[in-house]
Amino acid sequence: MASREPTSDDARVRKAPVISGSRTALDRSRLGLSVALYVTVFLFLTRASLSVAQAQPPGVDTASLSPTDSIAPPDAYPRPVPSVTAADAPNDNGGSVDVTWEKSPDDADGGKVRRYKIMRAEAVGGRPGEWTEVGDATAGATRLTDGNTQDDRDYFYKVVAVNSLIENGAARWRAVAESMVAGPVRSKAQWFDLRRVNALVGVTLLCSLLGYFITRARSGKALFIRKIAGLEAVDEAVGRATEMGRKIYYIPGISDMDNMQTIAGLTILGRVAEVAATHDTWLEVPVCRSMVMVTAKEVVKEAYSKVGRPDAFHEDQVHYLTDDQFGYAAAIDGMVMREKPATMFYMGEFFAESLILSETGNAAGAIQIAGTAAPAQLPFFIAACDYTLIGEELFAASAYLSKEPKLLGSLKGQDMGKALVLVAILAGIILESLGVVDFSTFFSIGE
Amino acid sequence: MSTRTKEILVVAIVAALFLIFYLRKVFGAPPVLFPGTVSILVVSVIGLSLLWILIRTLAGRYVERRVVFLYVGIAVTLPLFMTLSQKVSVAPEVQGVFSSFEKLSAGSKVLVSFDYDPPSAPELQPMAEACLYYCFEHDLKVIIMGLWPQGPMQANLALQKVLNDERISQKNLQYGVDYVNLGFQAGNEFVIQRMGSEFRSMFPADFRGTPYEEIPLVTNIRNFSNIDYSFNIGSGYPGTREWVQIAVDRYGLKLGAGNTAVQTTEMYPYLRAGQLAGIVGGMSGAAEFEFLTKWIGNATKFMLAQSVAHMIVISFVIIGNVAFFVGRRTRERKS
């Protein structure tokens, strides 16, 4: 083997002698720097893979969006939202997560943000799995509720700010910017809705007042109830029908048994039926709902039995017409114009047919007593009827007519409740005028 | 002439007029329109006849209610043939609804609930058409539903009219992409409540039977949080009140309302409390909304009839009060 002349490279190699089995100080520092460099790069890449928007190349379309036929101009890309928070939606039955975010700095009138897309990924091994879109919001929005989660799973969320150019209903280009990932978060159900504490306080207070006054009434204490003209006139109205030998019509409204006004109307029907049975006057009750027919029949039958006139009751007194609002009104109008009843009662929930019925009754010459808790119909009844029970007077009628102490006591409790409401309103006016707004927020329910 | 004869004569004249106009329509004759001068003349004649009734009332000869009916009939029919125009003044509550629409960007999702039936259609259909026209004109996506059985059918009628407008037909809107009719669902306010969690649970398919998941427009819509704005057109129960109490209060939905004139009075507390963005009330509200959205609809045409009808009602209220005071004075003199 021929030897060669030593070169300058050989000299460079010889200048750094390698001592096997140990390291020099220089090598340690180099190693340290290398390790530091590798760790830094690794962390940087890891953070980038957790969707740091700045590290992501712009224009990555992670949303499930339809393809566009142009690429967005470079200055179209919005800045991402600075922060995203995901938390279990409170006061619900689970299955919901509230996602809130700060607006993108480019979210302003004429800015670069048109919409926000909210993305969700289920946790897989503690890390976000596949991302899917769960909702979108217009520019300016800062929250969205994902109502489609399962309580036994963890989720991650991120918000994508979207800028796009829409022409003829299609997106020409789209520029997006992703936020940081928020999570993991898990939804769960709550056992008490904290937003309704004030309602609980109000209900408890009102029921306590009712209970107190009912108890007080049962003890024999006399209670003053002001006169209600419409109810005072019931006997007179029934008597008029008896004298004229004509019918009484009782219309219990057009709502079904799930409406409190209908129940109040049927309660009054019982009292009116007792008076009609006593006077031996024909009471006709055309109804709009089948279940109301069944209940009204029982009420009238019992009323007749109570006054000792079960033989005077006829099955056909209470009959069904139709569920349709105007069909019902037309049928009653026809019957009223043909039979010309002497007395008409309208007690229950009414809508547009209220004036049709009451004007026809007026044209037929009947004395009319109405009662409804539908505020829009009260003016029509007041204009067309002789007596009108306004709002809560309808619910007070049962107690008023029966004069039973327990029922009268509940009226008193209701009035006390109204007094408390008045005090609260006055207090609210004063405090709001002085700028103390927390008082009124106590009465709001919900977010 | 006896009263019976007068009654028969009036009925015969009205029936003859209706027959003439119906036959004209059947045979394709052009609609009758009074020139401006004739219109003013007709209004003047009506005014003078009311003055004559007032004079008669002062003389103690009162009119009966059937004369009132006759005048109301004239007030709502004759203006349909007149060519008088009126300036529309927009109320703040109608402006509130329109401003909410204006703030929406293209692609925003608007939920329109049709909660009325044919009897309320004269008041509510024009505002529904104006709403749909504005949405389609500005590339807003429309999701239609109804809590009344006839609601979605009314929606289809409105869609048919708006989509045939030449300004909209050029856009070639696609069902399922630009708009969808989810149909009717029974359950009243419980439907709204369940929609707060999941639309699909209440509308598994649309009006045509297409499964919810296969409709591109609503695939990504879970609940109210995915809706940018809602416009409820209602005339009773269930209606705007239920939407406010559930969708607005519990789920924070932005809501505007379109109601009949009678129901509008009940909605003002919600408007004042900020729960409603605005109210389009009755036909006058619909006319104002048409003006803002630049939709040429029936409400604007019918406003003249409403104006004349209001004037006639006011006139008869005055006449009635005159009759009341004259009668009281006569009784006082006699006693």
Added chain:
Amino acid sequence: MRRAVPLVITTIVGATFVIRYFIPHYPFNRLNDWFSDWFAIVAACAIVLGALNLMRISIQKVVRGKPAWGYSLVTIVAFLLITIVGLAAGREYRGPDTAFSWLYNNTYSPLSSSMFAILAFFVASASYRAFRARNLEATLLLLAAFFVMLGRVPVGYVLSSFMPDGYRLTDLAVWIMNVPNTAGQRAIMIGIALGIVSTSVRVIVGIERTYLGGD
């Protein structure tokens, strides 16, 4: 027993529904849906009772020749016609070209609209008869009605266009709707709500039993 069982059911269900308003957790959050479904099922079944009652009374009137039996005959014919046509069309009975749809669009819809349109005449005659300036309150009501009626139509704007902005009839009408009307509506709504609570408590606790038939 006949009355005790319904009362117990009413008390338990009523109390449960009051409590469930405050508890969002399952099953309380679903109670509303379940009960509304059950109510809809019961109401749907109950409609048969109503329909049979209507038919029985109408047929009796026709057979016995009672006064106005002709209207009952129309009722029977219309009921049978719409039922048969609807059933014959099957599930697509609401489709655009079905006979049911034709009947709906050409009979039911115009009839309903006509009944609603009658309101215009009745409003006028009720106003003519009822709006009397008997005393101060009635006069104020009358004036408010005038301003709102004029302010809601373009005629009001024309009549007051010479007034400065904010003082026209339209502005006055808006003020009346926003302030006095809203105040009155709120007061009535509060009273009604309290009345409903009171009646509901009476029904739930069992003090109010008239709706069951007797005390």
